[in-house]
Amino acid sequence: MNLARVTELRPRGSVLYTSAMNHCLRTLGACLLASVLAAQQLPTTKPESVGLSSERLERISALVQRGIDEKRIAGAVTLVARRGQIAWLKAQGMQDREASKPMPTNAIFRICSMSKAITSLAVMMLYEEGDFLLDDPVSKYIPEFRNPKVLVKPASGPSYTIPATREITIRNLLTHTSGITYTWNADLGYTYKAAKVADGLVQYDGTIQDSVKHLAGLPLLFNPGERFEYSLGVDVLGYLVEVLSHKTFNEFLRTRIFEPLGMQDTYFFVPDNKLNRLATAYTWYPGKGLNRFPDAPIVEGPFSYSADYPSRGPKKLYSGGAGLCSTAENYARFCQLMLNGGKLGGARLVSRKSVELMTHDQLGKISSDQAFGLGFGINAEKGPLSELGSPGEYNWGGFFYTAFTIDPTEQMITIFMAQVHPDSGRDLEGLFHVLAYQAIID
Secondary structure (H helix, E strand, C coil): CCHHHHHHHCCCCCHHHHHHHHHHHHHHHHHHHHHHHHHHCCCECCHHHHCECHHHHHHHHHHHHHHHHCCCCCEEEEEEEECCEEEEEEEEEEEECCCCEECCCCCEEECHHHHHHHHHHHHHHHHHCCCCCCCCEHHHCCHHHCCCEEEECCCCCCCEEEECCCCCEHHHHHHCCCCCCCCCCCCCHHHHHHCCCCCCCCCCCCCHHHHHHHHHCCCECCCCCCCCCCCCHHHHHHHHHHHHHCCCHHHHHHHHHHHHHCCCCCECCCCHHHHHHECCCEEEECCCEEEECCCCCEEECCEEECCCCCCCCCCCCCCCCCCCEECHHHHHHHHHHHHCCCEECCEECCCHHHHHHHCCCCCHHHCCCCEECCCCEECCCCCCCCCCCCCCCEEEEECCCEEEEEECCCCEEEEEECCECCCCCCCHHHHHHHHHHCCECC
């Protein structure tokens, strides 16, 4: 609609004029948003144009189909991108096996701990704005973490606590060296459960602030900085983002990361109009095979998990460590941002130097064999390659059998998305990674 023509029709202030102007502005805004999203789409290409073999990539299809035929997974979406272009994207099997609903390439998956990398990026964005230093104690911003205590379990007699030798730093949270753990831990799991600490994998009637403040008063497994222990520290970081940005964590991710990157299918809670694309979750147990996830949460000691938390319940918990859902293509945009040194299209979220820091081993002598940066595991940093890949590639996975790898050497991204827990032990994701790399022919 021509705005000048609208002005000629009615004087300013008329109902028709105002309505038409609002319509035009909404239309213009929608067009601009569509243009931005289109610009952020990773282009697709023939594999050979980026040094990959079409014939060899088809081995991925055969592998996934074998997993489906053996009833180890119901379906999957696999993606391989190289040099900024998607060379392989394929959906196989069923999104919902019982409903005979085929898996689409834009299926939405519970990515669980793949949320941690995105949360780490959010933290580093605030770091670049001068809000903190990595070795600041987290109690400077969340006072409940002052004066931490460490659990002591003697050979006989009751457990007790002693003062920690140091406070938890933001770096400790990013590197899982804080002394915090998860509810499945044998020593502290029931303590976490009794205190109503959330893991992000089951419905929770509370916010990330509520859960983190419950967690803050509990004992640590060890003194901060002593060792690596996979933990709820990244959920603490999600709340830290809220404290520093004065926004909900959901709002920060949406406005500062997802919208600039065109990740329009990434959510904590999948909206009603997209629930038809949420992949069904399954369990796999020896002797029982593949079965639809039960309606009630699965309870394993103090640890509970469900599959309906993205769609049902209070929908108030924005779990930085486990809560997000996404598609293969959406997550590939995040990966490409990292591979590009913090930039995708017209969006610069962090500097190249921050990406270098995030993907540099932070554990040092704490771990003789494992390398971990600020939010990512790092391959072959402290030993030889165990499988096909590149030294320095960084990666992580999720509870419901999803995984990604970002390889700066080969300029390559691999993403595997399925929905099963426990998995069958077939290691389809690991085999997929090998098959992606054996397809390199340049």
